[in-house]
Amino acid sequence: MSLSPIRIRWNSIHTKLLASYLALTALGTSVLAGYILMSFHAYFMRSRQADLDAWSTALSETLADALEENKLERVNVTVQRYGAPETITLRVFAPDGRLLSTSAPDIDRQVTNWLEVPGMREAFKNKMMQGIAKGVLTKDDRLYVARPIYRNGRLLGVLRMSITLKQFQRQFQTIIWTILGTLVLTFILCAAISEYLTRNIARPIQAMCNFAIRMGGGHFGDKLNIGQGDEVGQLAAELNRMSVRLASLDNERRAFLASVSHELRTPVSNVFVTLEALSNGAAEEPELRDRFIQTAQDETKRLSRLIHDLLDLGRLEAGITALEQQTVKLKSLINRAVQAMETRMKSSSVGINLDVADIELQGDPERLLQAFLNVLDNAIKFSGPNSKVFICAYKESSEVMVKFRDQGLGITDSDMPHIFEQFYTADRSRKGSGTGLGLAIARRIVEAHGGSITATSNGKGQGATLTICLPLESRSLV
Template identity: 60%
Template sequence: MGWLSSIKWNSIHTKLLVTYWMLTAIGTSLMSGYILWSCYNYFIETRQADLENWSGALAESVADALEEEDLDRVDVIMQRYGAPEAITLRILDVNGQLIATSSPELDSQIENWLEVSGVNEALQNQVDQGLTKGLLSNDDRLYISRPISRNGQMLGVLRMSITLEQLQNQFANIIWTVLGALFLTVLLCTLISEWLARSLSRPIQTMQAFAIRLGSGHFGDRLTIRQSNELDQLAIELNRMSQRLESLDQERRSFLADVSHELRTPISNVQLTVEALRSGADAEPDLRDRFFQTVEDEIKRLSQLVYDLLDLGRLEAGVTSLENRAIALPNLIERAVRAMETRLKALEIRIQQNVANLQIQGDPERLLQALLNILDNAIKHSQPNSQIAITGQREGKQIVIKISDQGTGIRERDLPRIFEQFYTADPSRKGSSTGLGLAIAKRIIEAHGGNITANSIFGHGTTVTIGLPLQKSGHEESLSKVEV
């Protein structure tokens, strides 16, 4: 019995196999039992019908002989039609006394015929039939007792019985044949059930092992299930999840590496500056002031980096609460331009606005932050005495804002990554930027149900396109053109 202990009774394979086997066994057993019961009843009913027909015909022949008081003829009828071993015929008079029988040796042992099944009923002019035991044996017999009458006068009783031993022997052979066929059917169904259970449980077990590996951090694995059903679709979704987890894991690793790098540089600068001051650099006023300015700049950079990281984390986690109110698009653009006015004048960069009088729905401060980050990036990459164009128009069910500069542009290989954290297409021009501005802008726009894209021709400038849901207004659209 050691093999029983090795079976995983709670496994899907075992449960499916047992379920299939039980359903097959119960179904075939019920069907076989019903068929056998129906056949047995059919045979019994057929025999009873035969007894009724035979006894009716014999009763007429015996009635003729009794009416003529010809008992020898009655004996001849009994011996002729009661000759088969399975059939027994008896004729009794109106007082229940035996007149003739096809089995005289056996019947001589019966003392009271009124106690025999069906005799009393027949003496009361009723036909009675049924199943009973033999008079002096334990074998099952079908019997029929019917009155013998002629012209309304009862002449006696005919009792006819037939043994079921031969029928039962034949039926026993049928039962064993059905049981053998049932066993083969159950065996065959067990093999088919085993195949079906394995075909269903094997991919589930494979997916279970795959999920366990995913949980342990093996995100690069791929799952292959060759079945054209729901399991195949589930495998596809698991592979998509694995790819997404792998991508997120790579992004996490890259993000941690970038954060470490971004934090290491200003911290190292501050540390070196402090060590220089401690070593006596504070003796020269100009050098000391320059070192203090370096420490202040690096601390501001660290502070801005930490603020941007917290802001980006809140946006990605969806825990930042956003206002939801109508905003006039020209006013929002004007606020962003005014905030950058000092830098624009210092670099002699002009702003060309072409903004329709439209309403958008959202958080004005967050949307202003996104526009400032995009404008800051455009100004940093623009040449002095150049122009930045800002347009805002309705396109379908969206408001599309475009911010175009005349800077150096972005290479095609770098364009898909400019909205990633800490990514800089030209590291030499990064300056004091944290590298999170465009990433934060992207999260803000997406939080408002919008989208942001960029296209560029290297050497001819870059255009950032923002799409935001339209807030319908009762005012007609008008253009606001301003040049700074």
């Protein structure tokens, strides 16, 4: 249990981002420092080698004059003048390999074979050599040049000049520690900046993670307050919209369950009361029995319609109902709907007025017929006696417009946003004997065909118009 917080900390996005920033900072500063040090070292060595080459060239000319005249005393003076203990060593050799003069006699008298000294063998073969080597009898690094001394094509001797690198190495070591100290300070500064940036990035992400966890636990309607205009802010805004939408869907679900419970409870209760009355003696009176049996049959039919509509709506909402794709003649389909509702219209004293163009479109004829029947049933339900329902259909661009207009009381502003919701019963006096699912099913069928359905009120007492818009061309049907 005690390891859990550590594991969470190391798995957090804050830690991962911070570790990435620090690793990149360390890598970048290390590469830069290495490049600077290597460049500085190479530049110094090239500069010192060039200086050594220039000094040896000038000295070889001076020594050539003295050697040509066989004035060894001048050679010694020159060697002692330009040689310096522990820093610059000058040695002059005769063509036969004898040491003629040296600025370090205490060391050189211990050397028995000068040909083993780096550069000497090649110099006696008329080849100039230069590079880095250990001291003749010491372990310090020295930069040397071994140069043949020529005059008029004749080898007069060999000059070997070397300088110690101790001072440079000490300076270079100081530079290394300075750069390392600078790197540490830079790393600490970058770590502080990285920590600040990481927290700014990780904090909203962690907040969104907690927000998503709360939504997953069923806490909808919360809001994220992340005032950023970048992609993180956009994601937070989308999560807020999702939360609002989920809260709305959850409320709809609760309302739907409550409505379904209410709608199912009423017919079931009526049937139960009727059967109980029949079992308590009402069956012995023919007139009362027939009325109770008729009530039970009506409630059973109502319950059957409600269950059928619920199953229909559930399949459409879940997208598991496969719609056929056929060429549909719109005029024939609307005529079928009108014929199916003819008895209902006569009993309600409602007439019909058709103005439907000959149009063909792609869709599922039976499902479209169901949508038209539901919309027409709604128009008849809210029409007054001796009124008419007007149906017109026409082509507009690449779409078909089908309008159902009644001559009822119209739709109030408060009812307008809810008329396509399941079980919406804002005005119970206009509800009739339906299940309250007709327009919801019609909307889902139309949307499954890639279309839309809208409602408008024609004014107080002038009825309402429901408009179905369907595409002419076939689309993927669900």
